[in-house]
Amino acid sequence: TAHFEALNPAQSTKQAYYAQAVIESRLIEIPTSVFLSLCQENERIFQLFLINISSHIGALLMRVENLITLNPEDRVKFLVEQKQHLLNNIPHKYLADYVGITSVSLSRILKRLTKD
DSSP states (O other), X not given: OEEXXXXXXXXXXXXXXXXXXXXXXXXXXXXXXXXXXXXHHOHHHHHHHHHHHHHHHHHHHXXXXXXXXXXXXXXXHHHHHHOHHHHHHSOHHHHHHHHTSOHHHHHHHHHHHHXX
């Protein structure tokens, strides 16, 4: 877990977020002004950004909808069916947090699902 007091260590204001990687990751920082300039110079960069941000917004909306409308077992079923790759790569305690249940409940649900 990496807690940031600021994205840029030279900044003096404390930020209200942190980054946590549960698998090997690489974080690249680029100043907003540089990124916006690149988007103005190269339309393809801007298009890729829009595609990426749209995809992330869609995934976030689906996650929120699932947390609100599905019961815990159905949320785990969705995880197993739609995000199978996560089950083998991310510790179950983080997956349990992701679906809004305890790791004990996740283990029990997964055990029941594998019996079916």
